[in-house]
Amino acid sequence: MSLALDGLLAIALVVLALQVVAGASLFRGIVMFVVFGLVMALAWARLRAPNLALAEAAIGAGISGALLMLGYRRLRAAGPEATRPGPRSSRLAAPLSLLVAGLVASLGWTALGLPEALGAAGAAVVAAMPSQAVANPVTAVLLVFRGYDTLLELAVLLVALAGARAVEGPAGPAELATPTMTGLPIVGALLAALVPLSVLVAGYLVHAGGNAPGGAFQGGAVLAAAGVLLVLTGRLVPHPVPGPVERWGAVLGLLVFSALGLVMLARGQGMLSMPGAWAIYLVESAMLVSIATTLVLLLGAAPGLRRGPLP
């Protein structure tokens, strides 16, 4: 039974992936990409990787889908020609894809034939877990064992934001018209229910990350979803000058994380070592704010956001 389910998931993933790249239209490809992300999240859940499943659903399907959708709107605004899929196939496409498929198949075959890995990092983490302040191995890896990686991931997010700003220029891209119908009462009711709820869920994800699947990245994506909803419905509008909330929000995670790391270094305990569970939650909360702010600013394609005129 479960084998049938797994087989179905695997087939669905391949079919959806084909639809994403070979769909009849760009719009269809984007929608299929979102569906692919959701099925992928299911697959991760089946592989007992709930952290990845959460991240895939929130970031892979949700945020990336919204990002692609906004890009599509801008393309459409540029004219009907812009959304037409470009010239697709060349004579090399078929042999190349066969080659890649063969490579992947032989890699998979080799991986299946390998003996159980010796001294894998996962086993070391699980062995070291009892001495840690948090019970979730994934959070421990992110913040205790490989804190440096996570710090640099935050830096990458900030650089991505700065890069997008640099490409867009000081004024940013032309503003898109706020969609009609955002003034309908039912949209206001949806926002009134969803925005507080996503703040709650984001906080819960960070809190739960200590001993269950969750954490700042998943929580940040959920919080960003609320911001994206507010931008899409015209409650927040792009602004050429970032306010203090956007400025501090974007750098808060990096600031808190590196400040804590330096303090620990000054106290002679090794850079980025975590003095306790409170420090982990502090850093995760700051990361939550930064991740959410960065994602919303990227999606809003603007340096800052201001409250829009209420319909």
Added chain:
Amino acid sequence: MSILQVAATILLVLGGFFYFAGTVGLLRFPDVHSRLHALTKADNLGLGLVCLAMALLGGSWRGAAMLLVIWLLGLLAATVSCHLVAQAALEPAAAGDGGSGGEAIAPMGRSYGGADAVTEASAEEADATRRRTGAWPDGSIAEQPAPRRSADTSSGASPADPPTPRGDP
């Protein structure tokens, strides 16, 4: 097999049936509003039944309460996106691209839910639309803009309306 498990199995099968019926309706019905009608009814009830079955099997009040929240959120998202897609199908703008812009989107718009379902409701490309219009042999799509106003009051709007007050907080 305890009586609880039997009840849960029956609920799961019923829920699955509603999902199946809704999907068939989505694929086979001729226009936006009847498709939405099939979809929202089936999803709301199907999700509710599946959640109820899982609450029975889960055996904890906490889990049951969380499943209830999931169902309510599903109702909210389905209701709002259904309402917005239906509105978009009534808008003259949606009929602009050969009268089938909203039509082409209706089966797909719900997959990402919420407000952006609507912002793109009239945003399908012409070639893709043509592709899909070819798939409907009864030519019902060509009639889409014509019954637009009458749909407001009678047949078109009524199937889409009932779920609206239910999830509207």
